[in-house]
Structure formats: structure tokens, C-alpha cells
Amino acid sequence: MVKYTLLVNRLLEQVGQLSEFKQWQEKGSISKEPVKQLCDALKKHHAEFQGLPHRFYISAKLMVTYTFESWLALQQRRRRKIDGKRRWLNRVEDDIELAKVTDFSPEMIQNRARKILAEIHPSNPVEPEPETSSDNEINEGENCQEEEEMNQPKSLLSCLFDLYDSTEDALTLRAIVHLLKNNGEVNEEDEDPKKLELRLAAKREEIQRLEKQLQGRLPKGRDPTGETTTRFLEEAIKLPEHPTAYPPRFLLNAFYCYALLPMPYIQYGVYLLNAILDEARIVESDFITWRDTIAEHLVNAAKRPNSLPYPLIFGSTSDLVWESESKRKGPNAPDTEGALEQSGAKSSRKRPSKRKRTRLKTQSDERITVRFHGMSQYRFKIYCDRRQLPIFRQFLTDYCTHKALDEENKFSMGLFALRSASLIWKKDKQRPHKRNSSEPVEPLSPWQTHRLYLHCSIDSRLLTAEGTEQVRFQKILQTKRKLEGAKNKEQEILRQKSERQHTESEQDLDDKLKKQRQNVARNQTSLNCLYNPTPPRPSRVRYQGNPNIAIGVSFCRQQLVGVGVIDLQTQQVQEYYSIRRLLINRKVTQVKRGRSVLQLKLKKYRLVNQLCMWKKKNITQRTQQQKQGLCIQNTTESNLRQYLERLVADRIVEVALKHQAGSIVTPQLGEIRESIESAVQAIAKQLFENHREAQQAYAKQFRMDFHRWSYGRLTDCIHSRARQEGILVQAGRQPVEGNLVGKALTIALSGRNLV
Structure with a gap:
């Protein structure tokens, strides 16, 4: 690697x-x-x-x-x-x-x-x-x-x-x-x-x-050997050197010895003084050059180039071979638990809990494996979450069904749920927690500190029967268009040969004609495969929303999000949901465990304030703990933020389903960050016109407040949740000025190019 x-x-x-x-x-x-x-x-x-x-x-x-x-x-x-x-x-x-x-x-x-x-x-x-x-x-x-x-x-x-x-x-x-x-x-x-x-x-x-x-630099590679990191450190600690200059102390000693002579020469003394001044200028210029470049060298030294190998990319569905094997050690492995129950012997193992017994009942006895073309001697077992298991089973079903069919009845590989995959080498984050503190620290091999992950890109439409028919229809149109173009080119070449209106040789025309006929045959085969039936997939009714209704989502660093239900015909806001209204639970009607109805309704909304408190606590205490060497990684804040982002995304999709919205429009994050950062820099320059350090401090404080929320992950959560329901998600332009209601309206209209 x-x-x-x-x-x-x-x-x-x-x-x-x-x-x-x-x-x-x-x-x-x-x-x-x-x-x-x-x-x-x-x-x-x-x-x-x-x-x-x-x-x-x-x-x-x-x-x-x-x-x-x-x-x-x-x-x-x-x-x-x-x-x-x-x-x-x-x-x-x-x-x-x-x-x-x-x-x-x-x-x-x-x-x-x-x-x-x-x-x-x-x-x-x-x-x-x-x-x-x-x-x-x-x-x-x-x-x-x-x-x-x-x-x-x-x-x-x-x-x-x-x-x-x-x-x-x-x-x-x-x-x-x-x-x-x-x-x-x-x-x-x-x-x-x-x-x-x-x-x-x-x-x-x-x-x-x-x-x-x-003017940014070209893409740089990774550093698997550590040479780039070492070079950055050497440049950062390197001091200015003058290999071609005389040391100033040597020149001063020479001038002092010259002054003690009984009859010193004036020209020699002037020469020594000029030499001392020249060397001082050289030293000063070299020091200024070093001082100007040391900031860049320190920044490079602070960087940590990625030392992991590049992932292996498999750009085609046919590059992966899916198989299954039994989880038992052998085909004739004895069932020891059943033998113990029949013989009446008591097992020393503790009976699993009810939740675990339910999971064991639904657990499959087969293990899905995968091999890669070019590395078919290696067989990899798939370990995944139960939510991902049906997708991998669909991969296995598609491959095995396609392999078992004859050439005439094979369906198109463009209808496989899997589109491409990549094999990624990642560090095992759970490894430090697995090691016992009493064990001696020994150097570990890469296989003990890293894991292999298989990242698969899929077309979610091909996981349902209705989505598969939609994709099939689109591909049939594209293939018919290509087939018609190839036939027209073939007829044009035949016409040129018959009328002899060409400047090329007969051999070149024959080669072109041969390639076009191969192209026609290939497209015809693809068209026939597209009409062949695919393996059965679960049926799911496609979501049909009102195209005149859109959900505009606006981001704010104080209140996180604002959601507006927009009527695109009248370009008016029908209803607005603040973060409080999104997270409030209106289904609660009874007191529970000594807590009032209002407290139970606002239970999820209080997580916003709780997250802000954790953020402030970590900002104030982490610096002091790092100086004292007492900083311990705490995932409470990140886990709470992730839960809150998923909860907000789920409530936004619920609003879209409630109002039968045709699409959800989210802001373009790149433009938001650039516009806000530029506005902050402009304000800082006006407040502190000739004070660069004050400008940087003002911008840094504002930037810390702005990065309180992870808008990128929230947008990904909205995309993922909306994709499950079949709702279209678009990107719009969020203005810098205005309230959240006006921003939500502008975002929704810009998503449809109405502003």
C-alpha cells in the first residue's frame, strides 16, 4: 500500500x-x-x-x-x-x-x-x-x-x-x-x-x-513514509546560517589587534570597518528573510499530513464478487447447546437477556463475503450494522441472480443497487480502550492498529421496485438515443462508400464501419438487457408532494435553524417553525414522574441550551487542562450535537410530510461561510483600521461563535432523512441580512430560480 x-x-x-x-x-x-x-x-x-x-x-x-x-x-x-x-x-x-x-x-x-x-x-x-x-x-x-x-x-x-x-x-x-x-x-x-x-x-x-x-497550490499527495513531516519540522527549527560570511567576532578581533600596532595603516583600518558593516548588513538581511518565512514554516510544522494509504477504488459493479458462507466452523459442527438441553445437563453459561435472545433469533446463519477482481485470492468478510445488512443482501442477490442466468436472460448491470466501491484503510479508534492499562506498551503492527472499511456508493432508487422501474425507463431512453445515433453514423459511412465522396482510404472506412457496427451491437445488447426482469425488490409507494409547496431552511448561529413553509405561487410564507417549535413535543398531555406537562414538552428543546453550556465549558477549561496535561477526551459534547442534528433533521422532514411539500431547500454552505467571513473582516477593518492584531482577535471571536454548530453535518442529516422518504432536496442562496423568516423565503425561491 x-x-x-x-x-x-x-x-x-x-x-x-x-x-x-x-x-x-x-x-x-x-x-x-x-x-x-x-x-x-x-x-x-x-x-x-x-x-x-x-x-x-x-x-x-x-x-x-x-x-x-x-x-x-x-x-x-x-x-x-x-x-x-x-x-x-x-x-x-x-x-x-x-x-x-x-x-x-x-x-x-x-x-x-x-x-x-x-x-x-x-x-x-x-x-x-x-x-x-x-x-x-x-x-x-x-x-x-x-x-x-x-x-x-x-x-x-x-x-x-x-x-x-x-x-x-x-x-x-x-x-x-x-x-x-x-x-x-x-x-x-x-x-x-x-x-x-x-x-x-x-x-x-x-x-x-x-x-x-x-492561486492555491495543486493537489498534494499523502505522506506514508513520514518524510514530509520530518522536512517540515527541520525547516521550522532551522536558524539563519551564513556559510560565506566572516564571523563578526573574528573581524572585531582583527580590528582590535590592528589598533594595537605601533604604526597602523589607515587603509587597512577602513577596510576592516567596512567589512564589519557589510557583514552586519548581511546578517540583518538574512535574519529578516528568516523572520518573514518562519511563520509559514511553523504553519507547515503544525500540519499533520495524512499518513494513511490512498483507498483502492473499484469504479464498476463487476469489480466485486459477492458470496456467502456459513458462520459455523464447519458443515458438520455439533450443536453443543442442543446436546446439553437433551441430556439434561446444566450449562455454566449465563442465560442471555430477553433483548439479546430476540436479536439471536433474527440473526442470520450466513456471512456475506466479497472478493475483488485483481485480488481474488483474498476473501473479506462483511461486518456491518443491522440497518446496512439489507443493502448488502441486495448486493448478494443481484450478483448471484445475474451470475446464474444465461446470456439472453441477464438483466443490465446498470440496474445493480451497487454503483462503485472503495477499500479504505482507517485507524481503529477503539484500540486504545481495548488495551489494559497494566499491560506493557509494545509496538503494534498496522493490522492491530487499523481496520479495512468498505465504502459503497449506491443508487437508493434501485432498492425499491418502483425506483428500479424509474431508473430502467431513464436508461432505456438514453440507450435508444445512443443506438439511433450509432445507426445514423453507420448509414453515413455506407453512403460515403457507395457514392465514393470521401478523401480517406477504403481501409480506414472499413475500420470505421466495423467500429460503428460493434457500437450498434453493443447498444442493442444493452437495450435488450434493460428489458429483462430484475430480482424482486421491496415495494414502496413513491412520495408525491405538491410542487407548489417548498420547505425553506435557514441557518443562524444563535438559533441554529428556522424553517418556513413557502407557497411558490404566491411567494408567501404559509407557516414558520423556530427551533423551539420544531423540538417541542405537543403530544404530551399528562404529568409523568413528577414533571409538569410544560417540562415534558420542552425536554428536547432544552438540549440546545445544554449543548451551549457544554461548548462554553469545554472552551474555558480545555486550554487550562491542556497546559496542565490533564486534558481527557470527552465525547459528551460531540454525541449530544450529533443526536440534536439528527433530531432536527427528522423534525424538518416531518414538517415537509405534514404540508405535502415537493422539496426541501437548504442553504449553500460555501457561500454562507465566505460571505459571513468577508463581512466580519470588513467590520474589523473599520473598527480597528491600523491594528491588525485587534482585527484578528475580533474575527477569531466571531468565528468561534459561528462554528458552534456543524451546519455541514446538519445538511447531510437532512439529505439522508429526506432521501428515505423520497423528498427532493435542493440548494439555495441565503442572504446575509434579514430575519430567519425572510431568509427562509429567499432560500426557497432561489432553489427554484425565482429570485
């Missing part, structure tokens, strides 16, 4: 040096062929990368391709953000200059802004999405996907920017900028110049931060 990780590191380094890399940056994607050529060259000409299993080389190519694709996508997204923010900033700055030469009243600008909104977005109801799941509708709906993409509504901000570029009327320009400054709404209040200046400063700070991120 160390050689495999070093191979990935070398590929990451060489891909960034290719001449085509700049083209990939502009396009936002990477070509697979150059990565394959680099990997083959390293395998052939470098002895350190030879001898690995073939699967390791395939995984290395996939790892490098996925890494750079995600990195290039992030860079392209940052460029688009910079362009959009600069465009907004330029329009607002032009409006400030235009306001100096025009005398339009605020009422005139607001009335013109209302007319522009009426022209761009007339009162159009949100039409429900068409449902196409029947096999009889396949021929009628082949181009439904393209039509939906063409009919996608344009966002309000894009329409406003286009209208600004196409008009020259001063009143219209000012009205458009008024809408841009107020998130597409008409603001009847007077504008505060100080707030506007602060907002512009925050926007400039956002652009600077994005430009700095855009």
Missing part, C-alpha cells in the same frame, strides 16, 4: 506539469488518456513502482482523475463567483456615480423597479413536473430531458444583469441596481450610506479571498 500511495503522489506531481494542464483549467475537466500514459511509463521505467497488482494501477489512475476533476471544478466555480461579484460591484459603483448627476426621487426608482419585476416575472404559477414512468410512454417522451433543460427558467439576477447591459435609460439603470442591492425586491426604506459602504467593503473582501483561493 505504501508503494501504491507513492505512485499516486508521483502521478499527482507529474499531471500538474503537463502542457495540456492550462487547457484543462479553462475547460474544467481532465482527459484520462494522459494519466494512463504517465502511469504506464512509471510502471515500465521505474523499479520502485513495479510488482504491484494490476488493480492498484487502475485504482491509481482513477484516484488521480477524480482528484483533479474535483479540484478543477472548484477552481472553475471560484472563477464564476469572482466574475459575478465583480459584475455586481461594478454596477453598484456605477450607480453611485450616476446618482451624483441625476435627481430621481426614491419613489420614482421604486415605481420603476416594480414595473421591471412585473415585466420579468409575471404571475406564473409553478407547474408540476411531468411524471413519466410507464413503458408505453417511452416513444412519446424520448426528448423530455432536453425539453426540461430548455424550459428551465432564468434566475431573476441574470435577467436584471442582461437588462442592465441592454438599456441606456438612467431611471431604468438606477431601478435595476436598486433591485440588485435588495435581492430582487423593492425596498421602501431609506438607504443607509454607511451600511452600503460596509457592504461594498465586504464584497471587495470576498473577491480578494476568492482570488487568493484561486
Whole structure:
């Protein structure tokens, strides 16, 4: 695994040096062929990368391709953000200059802004999405996907920017900028110049931060041997050296000895004094250089590069072989418990509890195992949670059924529930708790301190019968489209051969024709396999929500979340749920164990205050305990936070089911963090204009409050819980200013491109 990780590191380094890399940056994607050529060259000409299993080389190519694709996508997204923010900033700055030469009243600008909104977005109801799941509708709906993409509504901000570029009327320009400054709404209040200046400063700070991120380094590899960590430590403790300079003490001693001579030479004395001054300047310049770079070296030394090997990636369903075996030691293993019961002998074992006996009754006698192509000599047993066991059983059923069928009746592997997998090497967190304190500490092998985890990516629709038919319908449409395109190309080549209207040789045309016929046969086979029946799956009625109702979720660092039920037709908030209303239990009607009804209703809500108390306690006490060496890892806060996040996600989905919402819209976390961080930096610069340390302290305190909640994990919990119910989850843009009700409304509308 160390050689495999070093191979990935070398590929990451060489891909960034290719001449085509700049083209990939502009396009936002990477070509697979150059990565394959680099990997083959390293395998052939470098002895350190030879001898690995073939699967390791395939995984290395996939790892490098996925890494750079995600990195290039992030860079392209940052460029688009910079362009959009600069465009907004330029329009607002032009409006400030235009306001100096025009005398339009605020009422005139607001009335013109209302007319522009009426022209761009007339009162159009949100039409429900068409449902196409029947096999009889396949021929009628082949181009439904393209039509939906063409009919996608344009966002309000894009329409406003286009209208600004196409008009020259001063009143219209000012009205458009008024809408841009107020998130597409008409603001009847007077504008505060100080707030506007602060907002512009925050926007400039956002652009600077994005430009700095855009200049980020290329993806770096891992450090399985520890060489990078050692180099960072050596750079941090290294002091400035001057191997080419005379020591200042030597020059001073020489000058002192010269001064004691009876007839000293003046030129020699001047030379020594100049030499002393030159050496002092060299020492000072080298010290300044060292002082400027020591901060970066200390930051690198504080980093801990990941020392674990890269995961092995299996990008295809056919790369995994699923089997099952008995949990007993052998086929003829005696049943000792049954023999004891029949003979009447008493067992010394304690009778298990009722809960454990129930679990043993439902426990299966088979163990699911998996083998990987390229490493088929190794068989891995699957140990998983009972909630994950039905999914692995579905993997086993799909594979065994597909293997048992003949070629004509095999169903498509695109209908397998498993899509891809990766074998990950992780540290065993339970190992320190298993060791007895009285045992001597001995060096442990990696197999004793780490575990292998199998991470599987699935299509949750393929776990139910209705979802499988939906996926089958979509794949049939795609395959038919490919088959039709391949047949058209084949006919075009035949026409060229018959009419002899070509400049290529007959051999090249024959090769092209052969490839197209193979393509046609392959697509026809895939289409036939898609029509074949799949193994039985559990049936589940698909959730049908109202597309005109959306749930907007807004985040706040004081109250965690605010949930609004939004009517997309009227663009109004029907109902609002605060964190207190979400967590209150209205089913409680009786006193229990000496606690009042109100106390029982607010039992879950009190967890929010309890978590805040734990957070403050850990912040104040952890620093002192670390200095004294008494800091002990406590998981109470993290466990409580995880439970609260799952509870909030569950209540949000309950609200969506109650109101029959068509979708749940959550904020885009990247934009929230960037906008808030930029706003804090702008406020800090205004409060402490020439005091950088005070600016950093102010921003640090605000950042600590902001990171009190893990919004990323909460969003993942909402996605996971909504996916179980079949509810669509979208991402929207959360504004910086406003209350939670207005933010929830804006998020829901931006998720449907209505603002």
C-alpha cells in the first residue's frame, strides 16, 4: 500500500506539469488518456513502482482523475463567483456615480423597479413536473430531458444583469441596481450610506479571498513514509546560517589587534570597518528573510499530513464478487447447546437477556463475503450494522441472480443497487480502550492498529421496485438515443462508400464501419438487457408532494435553524417553525414522574441550551487542562450535537410530510461561510483600521461563535432523512441580512430560480 500511495503522489506531481494542464483549467475537466500514459511509463521505467497488482494501477489512475476533476471544478466555480461579484460591484459603483448627476426621487426608482419585476416575472404559477414512468410512454417522451433543460427558467439576477447591459435609460439603470442591492425586491426604506459602504467593503473582501483561493497550490499527495513531516519540522527549527560570511567576532578581533600596532595603516583600518558593516548588513538581511518565512514554516510544522494509504477504488459493479458462507466452523459442527438441553445437563453459561435472545433469533446463519477482481485470492468478510445488512443482501442477490442466468436472460448491470466501491484503510479508534492499562506498551503492527472499511456508493432508487422501474425507463431512453445515433453514423459511412465522396482510404472506412457496427451491437445488447426482469425488490409507494409547496431552511448561529413553509405561487410564507417549535413535543398531555406537562414538552428543546453550556465549558477549561496535561477526551459534547442534528433533521422532514411539500431547500454552505467571513473582516477593518492584531482577535471571536454548530453535518442529516422518504432536496442562496423568516423565503425561491 505504501508503494501504491507513492505512485499516486508521483502521478499527482507529474499531471500538474503537463502542457495540456492550462487547457484543462479553462475547460474544467481532465482527459484520462494522459494519466494512463504517465502511469504506464512509471510502471515500465521505474523499479520502485513495479510488482504491484494490476488493480492498484487502475485504482491509481482513477484516484488521480477524480482528484483533479474535483479540484478543477472548484477552481472553475471560484472563477464564476469572482466574475459575478465583480459584475455586481461594478454596477453598484456605477450607480453611485450616476446618482451624483441625476435627481430621481426614491419613489420614482421604486415605481420603476416594480414595473421591471412585473415585466420579468409575471404571475406564473409553478407547474408540476411531468411524471413519466410507464413503458408505453417511452416513444412519446424520448426528448423530455432536453425539453426540461430548455424550459428551465432564468434566475431573476441574470435577467436584471442582461437588462442592465441592454438599456441606456438612467431611471431604468438606477431601478435595476436598486433591485440588485435588495435581492430582487423593492425596498421602501431609506438607504443607509454607511451600511452600503460596509457592504461594498465586504464584497471587495470576498473577491480578494476568492482570488487568493484561486492561486492555491495543486493537489498534494499523502505522506506514508513520514518524510514530509520530518522536512517540515527541520525547516521550522532551522536558524539563519551564513556559510560565506566572516564571523563578526573574528573581524572585531582583527580590528582590535590592528589598533594595537605601533604604526597602523589607515587603509587597512577602513577596510576592516567596512567589512564589519557589510557583514552586519548581511546578517540583518538574512535574519529578516528568516523572520518573514518562519511563520509559514511553523504553519507547515503544525500540519499533520495524512499518513494513511490512498483507498483502492473499484469504479464498476463487476469489480466485486459477492458470496456467502456459513458462520459455523464447519458443515458438520455439533450443536453443543442442543446436546446439553437433551441430556439434561446444566450449562455454566449465563442465560442471555430477553433483548439479546430476540436479536439471536433474527440473526442470520450466513456471512456475506466479497472478493475483488485483481485480488481474488483474498476473501473479506462483511461486518456491518443491522440497518446496512439489507443493502448488502441486495448486493448478494443481484450478483448471484445475474451470475446464474444465461446470456439472453441477464438483466443490465446498470440496474445493480451497487454503483462503485472503495477499500479504505482507517485507524481503529477503539484500540486504545481495548488495551489494559497494566499491560506493557509494545509496538503494534498496522493490522492491530487499523481496520479495512468498505465504502459503497449506491443508487437508493434501485432498492425499491418502483425506483428500479424509474431508473430502467431513464436508461432505456438514453440507450435508444445512443443506438439511433450509432445507426445514423453507420448509414453515413455506407453512403460515403457507395457514392465514393470521401478523401480517406477504403481501409480506414472499413475500420470505421466495423467500429460503428460493434457500437450498434453493443447498444442493442444493452437495450435488450434493460428489458429483462430484475430480482424482486421491496415495494414502496413513491412520495408525491405538491410542487407548489417548498420547505425553506435557514441557518443562524444563535438559533441554529428556522424553517418556513413557502407557497411558490404566491411567494408567501404559509407557516414558520423556530427551533423551539420544531423540538417541542405537543403530544404530551399528562404529568409523568413528577414533571409538569410544560417540562415534558420542552425536554428536547432544552438540549440546545445544554449543548451551549457544554461548548462554553469545554472552551474555558480545555486550554487550562491542556497546559496542565490533564486534558481527557470527552465525547459528551460531540454525541449530544450529533443526536440534536439528527433530531432536527427528522423534525424538518416531518414538517415537509405534514404540508405535502415537493422539496426541501437548504442553504449553500460555501457561500454562507465566505460571505459571513468577508463581512466580519470588513467590520474589523473599520473598527480597528491600523491594528491588525485587534482585527484578528475580533474575527477569531466571531468565528468561534459561528462554528458552534456543524451546519455541514446538519445538511447531510437532512439529505439522508429526506432521501428515505423520497423528498427532493435542493440548494439555495441565503442572504446575509434579514430575519430567519425572510431568509427562509429567499432560500426557497432561489432553489427554484425565482429570485
